[in-house]
Amino acid sequence: MKAMVMEQVGKPMVVKEWPEPKCPSDGAIVRVEGSGICRSDWHLWQGDWGWIGFKPRLPTILGHEFAGVIEEVGKDVKTLKPGARVVAPLVQGCGVCEDCRTGHSNHCFTPSNGGYARYSVLKHADFNCAQLPDKIDFVEASAMGCRYVTAFHGILDQGEVKADETVVVYGCGGVGLSAIQIASALGARVIAVDLDDRKLELAKEVGASDVVNGKNGDPVKAVMDLTHGGADVSVDALGIAATCRNAILSLRKRGRHVQIGLTTQGEKGEVALPIDQIVFKELQIAGSLAIQSFRYPAMLSMVERGRLQPRKLITETIPLEKAFSVLEQMSKFENVGISVINQF
Numbered sequence: 001m002k003a004m005v006m007e008q009v010g011k012p013m014v015v016k017e018w019p020e021p022k023c024p025s026d027g028a029i030v031r032v033e034g035s036g037i038c039r040s041d042w043h044l045w046q047g048d049w050g051w052i053g054f055k056p057r058l059p060t061i062l063g064h065e066f067a068g069v070i071e072e073v074g075k076d077v078k079t080l081k082p083g084a085r086v087v088a089p090l091v092q093g094c095g096v097c098e099d100c101r102t103g104h105s106n107h108c109f110t111p112s113n114g115g116y117a118r119y120s121v122l123k124h125a126d127f128n129c130a131q132l133p134d135k136i137d138f139v140e141a142s143a144m145g146c147r148y149v150t151a152f153h154g155i156l157d158q159g160e161v162k163a164d165e166t167v168v169v170y171g172c173g174g175v176g177l178s179a180i181q182i183a184s185a186l187g188a189r190v191i192a193v194d195l196d197d198r199k200l201e202l203a204k205e206v207g208a209s210d211v212v213n214g215k216n217g218d219p220v221k222a223v224m225d226l227t228h229g230g231a232d233v234s235v236d237a238l239g240i241a242a243t244c245r246n247a248i249l250s251l252r253k254r255g256r257h258v259q260i261g262l263t264t265q266g267e268k269g270e271v272a273l274p275i276d277q278i279v280f281k282e283l284q285i286a287g288s289l290a291i292q293s294f295r296y297p298a299m300l301s302m303v304e305r306g307r308l309q310p311r312k313l314i315t316e317t318i319p320l321e322k323a324f325s326v327l328e329q330m331s332k333f334e335n336v337g338i339s340v341i342n343q344f
Helices: 039-046 138-142 144-158 174-185 197-205 219-227 241-249 275-280 293-304 320-332
Strands: 002-005 014-017 028-036 065-073 085-087 119-122 166-170 189-194 210-213 231-236 251-259 284-287 314-319 338-343
Touching: 002 320, 014 320, 028 138, 028 144, 039 320, 065 119, 065 138, 065 144, 085 138, 138 144, 138 314, 138 338, 144 174, 144 251, 144 293, 166 174, 166 219, 166 241, 174 189, 174 197, 174 231, 189 197, 189 219, 197 210, 210 219, 219 241, 231 241, 241 251, 241 275, 314 320, 320 338
Parallel strands: 166 189, 166 231, 189 210, 231 251, 251 284, 314 338
Antiparallel strands: 002 014, 028 065, 028 119, 028 338, 065 085
16 A cells, blocks of 8 residues: 655655555454644654654654544454444543553553545444445545544643633644634634734634734733633643743733643754743643543534534645645644545
């Protein structure tokens, strides 16, 4: 099969012939029909996250936002049949560990991968299966694979956003735009902050009530002025020191901060925070990691009914041969919206 292979950290990925994956006894083979290109793969390509134990074995096929058709199932799979339309969960839990048994399979961290290829594996298929409604096509489904589901978990479960609240989102990449659309769909007023007017324009199109360009002044002051004292919920969707700190400083008393963005070599996981403000304002800080497999039906139902529209975040569909150029653009934050591979 054709695949885009990462052979070395920081070196160009290569599209080449690669052996098709073998089907595990409790897993399934997915014929990939759509694969989103996520900034998480850019992080791995750059060698980030070694400080938290991430070091992929090379060579490898990245790609964790994919949807497609079940081609084959293992002998121990009971609930899934060939021909089923599925989206692969970002984190494919084992189904038997303490995290999985207590409803936190997003912490059974065996990330999916292999989406930058024609065929990939769905591990522990009975536990991780997320079947697609007929109304949702593969391109739209693949746009939900990581960034959208992470934002869904962050906004609904970790941030507990309510309809009458104000949410400020720092960073309008894929996960930030997803958070904006989801919070807006819940009835919240959303303020988007970025340095790129193109991204802010798209943020308005997907639900932001107000936008702030951080190049034009102090974004924290702008948010404070717009909200008359601060947002109820802040989201750092980027993961650099400035956006994390500014997001927390943009909160009103007893506000809630959701950290979705992960850091790069500049921070190596360490960011200075305004501790006295956190104490005096009684601020809450929550991390948000992926989503549990059992939460997919609720999200997919909202998409099916038109309450959520991840398709609006997709700005291009491309062949596999052009995928690496999209990852390269992420080094300079040049990408707008979500790019999806739909030609293999």
